Amino acid sequence: MSPVERFQTAAGVAAAVATGERSARSVLDEHLARIDEREGEIHAFNHLLADEARARxxxxxARIAAGEDVGPLAGVPVALKDNLCTRGIPTTCSSKILDGWRPPYDATVVTRLRDAGAVVIGKTNLDEFAMGSSTENSAFGATRNPLDTSRVPGGSSGGSAAAVAAGFAPISLGSDTGGSIRQPAALCGVVGAKPTYGRASRYGLIAFASSLDQIGPFARTVEDAALLMEVVGGHDPLDATSIPEPFPDLRGTLGRGVEGLRIGLVEELLGGEGGFQPEVQARTREAADALEAAGAKVDVVSVPASTYGLSAYYLIAPAEASSNLARFDGVRFGLRDERATMGETYDATRTAGFGAEVKRRIMLGTYALSSGYYDAYYGKAQRVRTMIIDDFDAAYERFDVLLSPSSPCVAFPLGDKTADPLTMYLNDVCTIPSSLAGHPAMSVPFGTGAEGLPVGIQVMAPALGEEQMFRVAAALEAAAPGGAR
Structure with a gap:
């Protein structure tokens, strides 16, 4: 029995619940039973909302029995990354500084999920304030990979990826700033997608780096990822960066195949330096061959400035974080360590409330923005960002989509990279360039690598190119070793 047959798909659950073939309560009880069985060893959730989910x-x-159409996610359990605001429900960003904070409003994507008939089952663990690549930076303990609990699930959305991989929920939402959906999707063997910047509302997403953050889906199938993306995507007047147009019909494109599509294999993201495992490189080339066999035109393409992506990102993102996280001062919400003066209260609160990685990035970002260093660091990084955008634009003149690994390696052991931040940062070397460009990208499982662990293939597309991206993803899924998942 395949994982999809065992755990079922979101599309299948919604259809069965909507027709009365199954009840939303029975679906929920099955998923709660799986959580009860394995959550103790995995720690995917910061907050399990069992009672609220049963009521929902x-x-x-009851609404279905009364003849109502409850929406395209009828009765589907969904897990939410714990940086998405949920009214009256703790939203912590896995940080002590927000421990116990209950937002007075829902994020737009949460509202859209509920309007679509979904059942929120819990809030998932993450690297504190989404800063990390392994979900080991959480103030509430690390999440473990369901496929091998001695290994990381990736990050920062590791809890959301693990929840889907373990069958705790058919779908989940994460956020992606520099790869925080795609990299954990690859390490956990699930599908994960980051839309074009502005295609999913950021209203109610607690900000890390505002010019980069995007919300996107995790799922066990490309179809489920497309379904969830259609539900949460689209214009939102509450988000000033939201693109003012409806989200496209992704599921309608999935069966169109790749005949005639031009696909570029990005040579700078194929290995050499950066710790790329040979098995990951091999699976990527096999994925390209599979797409060529399916009728696509495949060739190697150069995106030269992508090699500077990591350096530019770790100046731009921390700079924006140093500004965004200034609001957590012990005055308005969350932790407050009262001292004799307000300045001492600020200092004590932030010292106690933020973890080491968050402090590291705040200090790096503040330094990059400081007088005398702004032009040398932040300004130069933004110019490199423009170079990356230009190089991607040139590549997309010749190709419809681009291909690379999602991660240079498979899931690594817990604790393996925590002592060396620079080694940890290299896990995002493949995903950061498209984030800096604001382009859509997604990870699709394709075979296995070292220790039999899954390898993810990254499909990238130009801005607003989700339709061709999902077409290629569906073709990869069908051609993956072992057949469609």
Whole structure:
């Protein structure tokens, strides 16, 4: 029995619940049973919302019995990354500084999920304030990879990826700033997608780096990822960066195949330096061969400035974080360590509330923005960002989509890279360039690498190119070793 057959798909669950073939309550109880069985060893969740979910499932069943159309996610359990605001429910960003904070409003994507009939089952663990690549930086303990609990699930959205991989929920939402959906999707063997910047509302997403952050789906199938993306995507007047147009019909494109599409294999993201494992490189070339066999035109392409992506990102993102995280001062919400003066209170609160990685990035970003260093560091990084955008634009003149590994390696052991931040940062070398460009990208499982662990292939597309990106993803899924998942 395949994982999809065992755990079922979101599309399948929604269809069964909507027709009365299954009840939302029975679906929920099955997923809660799986959580009860394995959550103790995995720690995917910061907050499990079992009672609230049962009440919601019963409401869905009552509405369906009354003849209502409850939406395209009827009765589907969904897990939410714990940096998405949920009204009256703790939202912590896995940080002590927000421990116990209950937002007075829902994020737009949460509202859209509920309007679509979904059942929120819990808030998932993450690297504190989404800063990390392994979900080991959480103030509430690390998340473990369900495929091998001695290894990391990736990050920062490791809890959301692990929840789907373990069958705790058919779908989940994460956020992606420099790869925080795609990299954990690759390490956990699930599908993960980052849309074009501005295609999913950021209203209610607690900001890390505002020019980079985007919300996107995790799923066990490309179809489920497309379904979830259609539900949460689209214009939102509450987000000033939201693109003012409806989200496209992704599921309608999945069966169109790749005949005639031009696909570029990005040579700078194929290895050499950066710790790329040979098995990951091999699976990437096999994925390209599979797409060529399916009728695509495949060739190697150069995106030269992508080699500077990591350096530019670790100046731009921390600079924006140093500004965004200034609001956590012990005055308005969250932790407050009261001292004799307000300045001492600020200092004590932030010292106690932020973890080491968050402090590291705040200091790096503040330094990059400081007088005398702004032009040399932040300004130069933004110019490199423009170079990356220009090089991608040139590549997309010749190709419809681009291909690379999602991660240079498979899931690594817990604790393996925590002592060396620079080694940890290299995990995002493949995903950061498209984030800096604001382009859509997604990870699709394709075979296995070292220790039999999954390898993810990254499919990248130009801005607003989600339709061709999902077409290629569906073709990869069908051609993956072992057949469609």
């Amino acid at each position: 499932a019963d409401e869905i069943d």
